[in-house]
Amino acid sequence: MSSGLVNIAYLIAASLFIFGLKGLSHPRTAVRGNQLGALGMLLAIVITLVDQSIIGYEIIIAGVVIGGAIGAILAVRIQMTAMPELVALFNGFGGLASILVAGAALLEVPYLVGSGSVALNAQFSLSIFASGLIGAVTFWGSLVAFGKLQGKVNDGAVRYPADQLVKILLAIIALVFAYLMVIYPDSATPYWLMVAVASVLGILFVIPIGGADMPVVVALLNSFSGLAAAATGFVLFNTVLIVAGTLVGASGIILTIIMCKAMNRSLTNVLFGTFTVTEGGPSADEVYGGKVKSTSAEEVAMLLEGAKRVCVVPGYGMAVAQAQHAVRELFDLLEGNGTVVEFGVHPVAGRMPGHMNVLLAEADIPYERLKDMDEINPNFKQIDVTIIIGANDVVNPVARTDPDSPIAGMPILDVDYSKTVVVIKRSLSPGFAGIPNPLFAADNALMFFGDGKKAVEDMVKSLKDELG
Amino acid sequence: MDSFAMVFTIFVLAAFIGFEVIAKVPPTLHTPLMSGSNAISGIILIGAILSAGAQHTWLSAGLGFIAVVLATINVVGGFMVTNRMLEMFKRKD
Numbered sequence: 001m002s003s004g005l006v007n008i009a010y011l012i013a014a015s016l017f018i019f020g021l022k023g024l025s026h027p028r029t030a031v032r033g034n035q036l037g038a039l040g041m042l043l044a045i046v047i048t049l050v051d052q053s054i055i056g057y058e059i060i061i062a063g064v065v066i067g068g069a070i071g072a073i074l075a076v077r078i079q080m081t082a083m084p085e086l087v088a089l090f091n092g093f094g095g096l097a098s099i100l101v102a103g104a105a106l107l108e109v110p111y112l113v114g115s116g117s118v119a120l121n122a123q124f125s126l127s128i129f130a131s132g133l134i135g136a137v138t139f140w141g142s143l144v145a146f147g148k149l150q151g152k153v154n155d156g157a158v159r160y161p162a163d164q165l166v167k168i169l170l171a172i173i174a175l176v177f178a179y180l181m182v183i184y185p186d187s188a189t190p191y192w193l194m195v196a197v198a199s200v201l202g203i204l205f206v207i208p209i210g211g212a213d214m215p216v217v218v219a220l221l222n223s224f225s226g227l228a229a230a231a232t233g234f235v236l237f238n239t240v241l242i243v244a245g246t247l248v249g250a251s252g253i254i255l256t257i258i259m260c261k262a263m264n265r266s267l268t269n270v271l272f273g274t275f276t277v278t279e280g281g282p283s284a285d286e287v288y289g290g291k292v293k294s295t296s297a298e299e300v301a302m303l304l305e306g307a308k309r310v311c312v313v314p315g316y317g318m319a320v321a322q323a324q325h326a327v328r329e330l331f332d333l334l335e336g337n338g339t340v341v342e343f344g345v346h347p348v349a350g351r352m353p354g355h356m357n358v359l360l361a362e363a364d365i366p367y368e369r370l371k372d373m374d375e376i377n378p379n380f381k382q383i384d385v386t387i388i389i390g391a392n393d394v395v396n397p398v399a400r401t402d403p404d405s406p407i408a409g410m411p412i413l414d415v416d417y418s419k420t421v422v423v424i425k426r427s428l429s430p431g432f433a434g435i436p437n438p439l440f441a442a443d444n445a446l447m448f449f450g451d452g453k454k455a456v457e458d459m460v461k462s463l464k465d466e467l468g
Numbered sequence: 469m470d471s472f473a474m475v476f477t478i479f480v481l482a483a484f485i486g487f488e489v490i491a492k493v494p495p496t497l498h499t500p501l502m503s504g505s506n507a508i509s510g511i512i513l514i515g516a517i518l519s520a521g522a523q524h525t526w527l528s529a530g531l532g533f534i535a536v537v538l539a540t541i542n543v544v545g546g547f548m549v550t551n552r553m554l555e556m557f558k559r560k561d
Contacts, residue, residue, distance in 0.1 A: 017508055018485060024501055025492040027557040034504055034554055038547040041511065048514045054521030059533045063520060067540025074541070075548035083499055083553075090506035090546055093538040097512045100535040104519035107528040123472050222502050222509075229512040234475055236515055242475055243482040244511035250486025251505045255498060347495060354498030361496075361556040372495050 009047040010240035016040025017244050021251070027367050044240050053115070080362040081319050084352040088146040088218055094225035095138025098232050099195055102131035105235050109186045118237065125185045127234035129178040132195045134228040140202030142221050148211060149351055155211035163208060164272060170201045209271065212316075212393070212432030214351045216259045216270045223252020255353045262347035262373075264399075264410040281405060287436040288428055295446035297455070300387075300422050301462035307384035310334055311376065313344045313413055314356045317390010317425070321452030327389070328363035329460045337467060342369050344376040344386075344413050346394035373413055380417040388415060388423045389452045392431030397439055407433045421445040424455045500553045507546025513539035 017040045023033015049060070078086050105112065106128060112118045147153030177194035184190065209217050226248025233241030260267050304310060312327060334341050343365065349356045357370050371379075380386065388395055391413075399410040415421050416439050423440055425447065430436060439445055448455050493501050516539050519532030 014482075018489060020504070020508075021486075021489045021493070021501075024497050024504065025489075025494070027494075027497065027554070030497060030500065030554045031551065031558060034500070034547060034550050037504060037508060041507070041513075041543055041547070044511065044514055045517065048517050049521075051518065051521070053518065056521060056523055059520045059523070059529055060517050060536055063516070063533050063536030064540050067537040068544045070537075071541040071543065071545030072548055075545045075552060078549060080553075083503070083549075086545075086549065087499075087502050087506060090503070090542050093542050094506065094509040094512060097510075097516060097535040097538040097542070100531040100538075101512060101515040101519055104528040104531040104535070105515075107531070108519070108522065108524045111522070111524045219502070222505060226505065226509045229509050229515075230479060232512060232515050234479075236518065237471065237475060238514060239475070239478055241511055241514055242478050244508050246479055246482035247486040247489075248505040248509040250483050251490045251501060254487060254490050255502065258495075258498075345495070352499060353502060354495060354500070357496045358499045358553055358556070361553070364556075367496055367557050370496050 006047055006051065007239060009043060010238070013040040013044035013047075013240050014243040016043065017247055021247060080359055081322060083358055084214065084218060084350070084355060085146055085149045087222065087352060088142045088149060091218070091221040091225040092139045092142030092146065095135040095142065095221075095228050098131045098135035098225075098228035099139065101232050102128045102135070102235055103188065103191060103195075105232075106186070106188045106191055118235075120185045122182045124235065125181045126178065127231055128191060129181050129194065130231035131228055131235060132191055133174060133178075133198045134224050134231055136195045136198035137202035137205060138221055138224040138228055140199045141206040141217070141224075144203055144206040145214065145217050145221060148206070149214060153207075157210035158207045163204070167201060167204055170197055170204070173197050174201065205271070210432060211351070212348070213263075213270050215348050215353055215355070216256055216263075216267070218352045219252050219255035219259055220267075221252070223249050223256060226250075226252060259348055259353060262411060264407075281402070281435055284428065284430070284436040287438050288441050291441035292428065293446050295422065295448050297448075297458035297462040299446070300448060300459050301466045303385050303420055303422070304334060304339070304459070304463055305337065305466050307334075307339050309383045310339050310341045311344050311380070311383045311386045311415070311418065312341065313346075313386060313388045313391050313395060313415055314360065315346075315349050315389065315391025315394065316351060317452050319350055319355065319359055319390075321390065321454075323389055323453040323456050324359045324363040326453050326456035326460065327360070328365060330456055330463070331365060333460060333463050333467070342371050342376065342379075344371055344373070344415070346373055346391070346413055349391060349394055373411060377414050380414045383418040384420065386415045386418040386421045388421065388425075389456065390424065392425070392437055393433045395439055396431070396433070396435070396437045398435065398437070405435060407435070415439070416442055416444070419444060422448055424448045424450065424452055426451065497554075497557070500550050500557070503546055503553065504550040506542055507550060510539045510542030510546055513543055
């Protein structure tokens with residue numbers, strides 16, 4: 001098949017990816033969009049398979065069958081609460097595949113040059129360098145992120161002396177290998193040494209980032225996995241690799257920016273900064289002392305029975321407690337009683353962008369009821385009861401009131417404006433920011449201590465009794 | 469236009485399109501967007517297929533094979549899990 005036809009097919013595939021992503025702009029068109037993307041992928045694969053340089057299909061078929069089976073099993077079996085882990089893992093696989101493809105291209109140099117498809121110049125070497133570097137940082141960074149999300153790696157902000165210096169040194173060493181790659185363009189040794197250095201860099205890059213900052217890291221690594229593929233596209237002069245990889249790169253960058261804005265922090269601060277836990281702030285005793293009111297399922301049920309408008313604010317705690325199905329039961333009961341129930345979702349609630357929305361959608365909550373922060377915030381004054389499940393820093397009014405607080409200026413859900421706030425939480429322990437939350441001691445706040453799922457189930461039971 | 473300038477042009481234009489299109493994705497769909505883009509970055513499968521199929525050396529074919537497995541996991545797993553999530557978001561009648 002002529003390379004002209006192949007490139008036209010690649011153009012159609014790239015267009016299908018763009019239409020597919022466009023479909024994701026609304027839940028109604030999203031399923032079709034995803035199918036268009038899959039169709040584009042199928043077209044790109046089939047066209048590549050008829051490429052004349054392919055002499056044997058056995059290895060390809062074996063790889064596709066094995067990979068396809070693993071992918072399908074993962075996709076069907078995965079729990080929705082484990083989506084951040086799965087996305088982290090997929091990011092990593094993409095990175096590793098880019099390392100291997102670029103490494104294979106180096107081995108194929110004599111043939112690629114012989115056939116005239118690439119020229120052995122600095123651009124070739126640097127593209128291979130970029131694939132390996134971004135790929136290795138993505139792969140190892142994603143594995144660490146995966147470990148942190150699983151709780152197998154310390155998910156705190158792990159720091160050590162001179163950590164920034166170590167990272168800078170490693171980056172310089174990687175650049176030295178890049179120079180060697182340009183000088184010896186057909187040698188594979190500097191490439192693999194560089195990959196080894198970049199691997200260490202990838203691990204050190206994610207290790208110091210704490211659990212609550214995971215949405216930023218997962219989004220950024222998502223972007224990297226695309227950029228690694230785009231870099232490999234520069235190696236192979238393959239347009240569909242460049243376009244598709246760049247689309248993913250752009251998507252990840254946008255999500256990263258949204259996540260950073262939602263925390264009122266710069267990307268540099270999230271990645272390299274020390275999250276300053278201020279000393280001088282008020283202590284937990286000063287904030288809570290004698291002012292915290294504890295409540296019961298019966299009391300909450302009475303409040304809810306008379307409420308016209310209820311807002312539920314989910315946080316990572318809801319995912320941990322797997323409380324989404326209990327929440328759905330509460331939603332049904334309240335809606336049946338004529339109460340309007342909405343959900344206020346903070347952009348960084350959970351461990352990845354959109355984490356809460358997926359859990360609530362899994363529990364069959366209609367998406368129209370899932371409100372962004374900007375959408376729900378003006379409404380809190382009209383809301384009778386707000387129920388917070390396992391969220392803390394994103395509802396801490398200190399972000400508005402105390403300019404010296406570590407979360408000062410972070411956009412929050414203004415839950416304290418609603419008539420009554422019920423906070424479901426195991427204890428008064430602080431969130432990731434490490435500061436007490438005056439909301440818990442506010443006049444209109446009631447604390448419901450306990451496990452998220454159990455607490456909501458108790459509320460459902462009491463409300464059923466109440467409604468007869 | 470030399471060949472590098474050409475592919476670089478494609479790269480920059482694709483980035484602009486990406487920013488335009490993805491800025492319109494609502495926060496509700498950010499998780500499916502990420503898993504869907506996982507699937508799209510599985511496009512590296514194209515490169516993997518070329519290495520595994522050309523079989524210039526045993527080693528390059530071997531690297532290609534592993535890359536085919538990994539990329540296919542992303543493509544198949546990514547599109548399937550995204551579909552599973554998006555079905556949940558569909559309006560229930």
